[in-house]
Amino acid sequence: MTELTIAMPKGRIFMEACKILENAGFQLPDDMEETRKLMIAIPEENIRFILAKPMDVPVYVEHGVADIGIAGKDVLLEQQRTVHELLDLKISTCYIASAGLPNTTMNEVAPRIATKYPHIATKYYKEIGEQVEIIELNGSIELAPMIGLADRIVDIVSTGRTLKENGLVEYEHIADVSSRLIANPVSYRLKSVRIQEMVSRLRKCVQ
Incomplete structure (x- = not known):
């Protein structure tokens, strides 16, 4: 059986992905979700x-x-990597939205958008005909409108609780996000039988 190397994200997506793999019949170690190892070999599955x-x-x-x-659609949209998107696993669902202080309009001269998704934000505002200045931040994006750094933020929204607690409201729904199974184009060609078998098994478990 051809060996497959699978890149998995740490955190919540990892736990949800492990469950879907187990539901698809893959034998994973019991302590898989608690491990601190960065590489895990599963000889029984050749994974x-x-x-x-x-x-x-x-x-x-x-x-x-x-x-x-396994990667979030937000990451794929932002990075534009050369990979094949094989399957929407429909886990870790959320969406990308713009948000800001309530009852405010964007600056007409040079509206500023704070985000950790500069590519997604630039593309979105270009498509709706808005010329904006992008301010790239890596964390605590919600602070930007509160301290006058930006008119709007573009960020991931899961429950909306973080926005609400910081006095912000949503303005525009930009894109739906869930975790996707992706493949390297060369691997997909050389290991197509093994990869397609995995896709088939996972597809049956996708809710």
């Missing part, structure tokens, strides 16, 4: 996992150090 930060998964897959991976 090797690489555990990475969510933003790094598509990088590993694009460069071929992982044959396949």
Whole structure:
């Protein structure tokens, strides 16, 4: 059986992905979700996992150090990596939206958008004909409108609780997000039978 190397994101997506793999009949170690190892070999399944930060998964897959991976649609939209998107796993669902202080309009001269998704934000505002200045932040995006750094933020929304607690409201729904199974184009060609078999098994378990 051909060995598959799978890049998996750490955190909540990892736990949800493990459950869907187990539901598909893959034998995973009992302590899989608690491990601190960065590489896990499962000889019985001829699978090797690489555990990475969510933003790094598509990088590993694009460069071929992982044959396949599980990545959020937000990361795929932002990075535009050369990978094949094989299956929507419909886990870790959320969406990307713009938000700001209530009852405020964007500055007409040079509206500023704070985000950790500069590509997604630029593309969205270009498509609706708005010329904006993008301010790239890596965390606590909600602060930007509160301290006058930006007119709006573009960020992931799960329950909306964080926005509400910081006195912000949603303005525009930009894109739906869920976790996707992706493949390296060369691996997909050379290991197509094994990868397609995995896709088939996972597809039956997708809610």
